[in-house]
Amino acid sequence: MQNLAINGGPRAIEATLPSFRDASGRTFGQEELDALNEVIESGKLSFLTGTKTAEFERAFAERFGVKHAVAVANGTAALHTAVTYLNPEPGDEIILSPVTDVGTVIPIIAQLAIPVFADVDPITQNIDAASIEMNITSRTRAIMVTHVYGHPADMDAIMAVARKHDLFVIEDCAQAHLAYYKGKLCGTIGDIACFSFQQSKHMTTGDGGMVISNEDERFGRGIRHCSDKGWPRERGGRDHLFLATNYHMTELQAAVGVEQLKKLDQFVSDRITAADRLTELLSDVAISPVLPLAGTVGVYFFYSFRLDPSKLSVPINDVMKALVAEGIDGFIGYPGQTPLYKYPVVREHKTFGQSGFPFTLPNARQIDYSSNLCPDAEQACRETVCMWWTDRMKEHHLQQIASAIRKVVSAYLKSPVVD
Numbered sequence: 001m002q003n004l005a006i007n008g009g010p011r012a013i014e015a016t017l018p019s020f021r022d023a024s025g026r027t028f029g030q031e032e033l034d035a036l037n038e039v040i041e042s043g044k045l046s047f048l049t050g051t052k053t054a055e056f057e058r059a060f061a062e063r064f065g066v067k068h069a070v071a072v073a074n075g076t077a078a079l080h081t082a083v084t085y086l087n088p089e090p091g092d093e094i095i096l097s098p099v100t101d102v103g104t105v106i107p108i109i110a111q112l113a114i115p116v117f118a119d120v121d122p123i124t125q126n127i128d129a130a131s132i133e134m135n136i137t138s139r140t141r142a143i144m145v146t147h148v149y150g151h152p153a154d155m156d157a158i159m160a161v162a163r164k165h166d167l168f169v170i171e172d173c174a175q176a177h178l179a180y181y182k183g184k185l186c187g188t189i190g191d192i193a194c195f196s197f198q199q200s201k202h203m204t205t206g207d208g209g210m211v212i213s214n215e216d217e218r219f220g221r222g223i224r225h226c227s228d229k230g231w232p233r234e235r236g237g238r239d240h241l242f243l244a245t246n247y248h249m250t251e252l253q254a255a256v257g258v259e260q261l262k263k264l265d266q267f268v269s270d271r272i273t274a275a276d277r278l279t280e281l282l283s284d285v286a287i288s289p290v291l292p293l294a295g296t297v298g299v300y301f302f303y304s305f306r307l308d309p310s311k312l313s314v315p316i317n318d319v320m321k322a323l324v325a326e327g328i329d330g331f332i333g334y335p336g337q338t339p340l341y342k343y344p345v346v347r348e349h350k351t352f353g354q355s356g357f358p359f360t361l362p363n364a365r366q367i368d369y370s371s372n373l374c375p376d377a378e379q380a381c382r383e384t385v386c387m388w389w390t391d392r393m394k395e396h397h398l399q400q401i402a403s404a405i406r407k408v409v410s411a412y413l414k415s416p417v418v419d
């Protein structure tokens with residue numbers, strides 16, 4: 001116990017770990033710089049006159065083997081584009097996981113649909129098909145599936161429920177670039193999929209996003225129009241067919257995106273190799289890493305593991321503080337120590353003025369978001385340590401991370417009961 005950094009002992013992690021926050025944990029090269037220069041020198045910073053956005057979209061669609069890719073400003077914008085495409089009636093319901101980023105629920109509420117939270121699988125923490133089915137009503141229109149931590153959700157079971165009830169499936173691949181479910185790329189299994197290229201993601205354009213799909217048009221609209229002011233530019237002239245915002249990606253983002261995409265396979269494989277090695281190093285420590293389902297390839301957005309509070313001699317937050325003192329870059333619980341529905345935007349209906357729309361719409365389903373709607377999600381948020389991960393973790397980093405976890409967990413494990 002004396003030895004812990006939190007008690008004044010030496011840190012287990014001497015070096016600074018590579019971090020997604022700066023160049024230490026991101027891989028940019030001359031290629032990105034040259035591409036940015038090219039755009040600046042061309043003077044064409046918008047897709048309207050430049051070529052990089054179209055090039056990025058073509059390359060992304062090709063890598064995923066889909067017909068369409070639409071580049072947008074960020075991952076939330078990608079999901080908003082998908083929900084706008086679905087065109088729900090006010091009060092329609094969209095089922096999602098409570099263990100995900102707020103960028104999922106914002107578009108649902110913004111389109112006046114009701115977010116309905118299904119519980120997660122206690123092992124993978126991904127949305128659970130049986131819980132989805134229990135939450136379906138006559139107003140349900142879609143399921144939004146986040147592949148959380150980069151590990152694929154159980155898509156066979158989810159797609160079976162979706163097809164049975166004729167529901168649209170939005171895959172949220174913001175954390176799951178090049179993850180595979182039974183040989184299929186995540187993002188190509190549902191009806192539409194959304195990616196984020198925010199600073200912490202497997203590839204980055206700072207902020208940025210992509211929507212992919214094989215659909216040409218449905219719900220009376222085209223996907224591209226849903227991030228472009230409802231504007232069918234391809235017809236020429238100016239027309240605005242329906243309510244949709246402007247979510248264009250800039251040519252600067254797209255220029256970086258084209259180059260990052262070329263390196264994505266390497267980034268992802270380096271993340272996986274490092275994570276697998278850490279799992280091996282931690283095999284004798286009393287933690288439960290969150291691992292991909294059998295038959296899937298998870299791509300480790302975070303490296304996450306469960307701690308069992310009943311086996312700890314101190315509150316889990318104290319354990320986390322000790323881990324941070326050793327140099328671990330992480331936190332307890334995703335999206336926080338409570339699931340998504342407990343945030344004021346959902347629980348207290350902090351939406352449009354004082355109206356509480358869409359939650360207060362006369363025909364909307366009433367859900368008490370302050371109750372423990374999803375027990376497995378609640379528990380996951382209380383017990384999961386999420387460590388920021390990058391493709392730049394090397395053997396000496398992994399050795400030090402493992403030492404830090406081993407040191408802290410063994411210091412705080414309750415002594416074994418002796419009969």
Ligand SMILES: Cc1ncc(COP(=O)(O)O)c(C=O)c1O
Binds near residue numbers: 208
């Ligand atoms: C699972 C998930 N969904 C959606 C988003 C939203 O993406 P962005 O931050 O690019 O808007 C994120 C990003 O953090 C995410 O991790």
